[in-house]
Amino acid sequence: MADELRRDDGLLTTKSTVAACLNCGAPLTGAFCASCGQRDIPPYPSVRELVVDAAAEFSGWDGRLANTLRDLIRRPGLLTHEFLEGRRVRSISPIRLYLVTSLVYFLLAASAPNVRLESGQPVFEGLRVGTTTTKDKPVSRAERVGNAARQSLENQQVLTAAERDSALKDIARAPAVMRPFLRRAVEDPGGFKRRLLETMPRMLFVLLPIFAGIVALFYRGRKYPEHLYFAIHLHAFIFLALATAALVKFTQIPLLVAAAGLIVVIWIPVYATRAFRRVYGGSLSRTLMKELAIGAIYCVAAAIGFTVMIYWVSIAA
Numbered sequence: 128m129a130d131e132l133r134r135d136d137g138l139l140t141t142k143s144t145v146a147a148c149l150n151c152g153a154p155l156t157g158a159f160c161a162s163c164g165q166r167d168i169p170p171y172p173s174v175r176e177l178v179v180d181a182a183a184e185f186s187g188w189d190g191r192l193a194n195t196l197r198d199l200i201r202r203p204g205l206l207t208h209e210f211l212e213g214r215r216v217r218s219i220s221p222i223r224l225y226l227v228t229s230l231v232y233f234l235l236a237a238s239a240p241n242v243r244l245e246s247g248q249p250v251f252e253g254l255r256v257g258t259t260t261t262k263d264k265p266v267s268r269a270e271r272v273g274n275a276a277r278q279s280l281e282n283q284q285v286l287t288a289a290e291r292d293s294a295l296k297d298i299a300r301a302p303a304v305m306r307p308f309l310r311r312a313v314e315d316p317g318g319f320k321r322r323l324l325e326t327m328p329r330m331l332f333v334l335l336p337i338f339a340g341i342v343a344l345f346y347r348g349r350k351y352p353e354h355l356y357f358a359i360h361l362h363a364f365i366f367l368a369l370a371t372a373a374l375v376k377f378t379q380i381p382l383l384v385a386a387a388g389l390i391v392v393i394w395i396p397v398y399a400t401r402a403f404r405r406v407y408g409g410s411l412s413r414t415l416m417k418e419l420a421i422g423a424i425y426c427v428a429a430a431i432g433f434t435v436m437i438y439w440v441s442i443a444a
């Protein structure tokens with residue numbers, strides 16, 4: 128019975144004479160239904176058909192992902208350009224690309240070991256927080272508090288009781304706005320850091336439309352979604368670059384980690400410049416000027432965003 132059914136359906140789908148979509152019944156003219164989009168696949172598949180189908184689905188997506196990543200890395204701005212021109216089948220959708228790359232980055236950032244050359248700054252996996260302080264002689268109270276918070280965040284371990292008490296005493300006299308953040312950093316560095324890393328992806332996602340809005344100020348006469356897709360692709364690349372740097376941390380070789388960091392710091396602006404020019408056109412000098420302005424405004428927006436985020440994370444239970 129089942130065999131017969133399969134043979135019948137095999138006939139129905141392989142012979143193109145009277146093929147109809149099994150989902151909606153519309154006549155089929157190709158591999159996909161023109162009416163509902165379902166692919167022309169035999170019902171009740173044999174094991175072989177199942178395997179072939181799974182392989183096709185898998186390699187199809189894999190192939191597109193590989194294409195997308197290759198284009199994203201090697202040809203700045205191309206994905207945005209192609210997407211806007213309507214050539215969209217070759218690559219995975221911008222939103223999916225963004226989610227994939229940000230997921231990869233945050234997973235790596237959260238699990239990468241803490242490797243660095245001596246630097247005086249607290250570093251949240253690539254994101255600098257706070258200002259440079261001299262390590263030798265923390266004289267002022269502000270510096271003592273900053274150092275205590277940094278130390279406990281960096282090492283993710285609670286300070287000794289005495290260190291903690293003195294830090295908390297200092298914190299009590301710090302500016303009111305800073306207190307929740309400093310207290311959390313000193314009392315529960317692990318949890319605080321985890322919460323920050325959890326909140327950061329959402330924060331960056333919120334900043335995307337803001338970045339697009341800033342770009343729109345400098346490139347008039349285009350529709351807003353164009354800037355949004357540009358922003359999404361650019362950020363996807365930045366996540367990939369940062370993920371690469373995070374990946375290098377697993378080698379635990381400080382010099383290699385520093386070199387990777389340096390390459391990323393140079394690579395991102397060079398990439399961004401090329402992406403801007405491919406999508407928006409314009410001379411190199413004009414692009415650089417616009418980029419600087421966009422970067423500066425975005426930094427302010429991001430700083431406000433991250434301050435709000437850090438504060439919010441500090442006061443959240």
Ligand SMILES: [Zn+2]
Pocket residue numbers: 148149150151152153160161162163164165
């Ligand atoms: Zn159909």
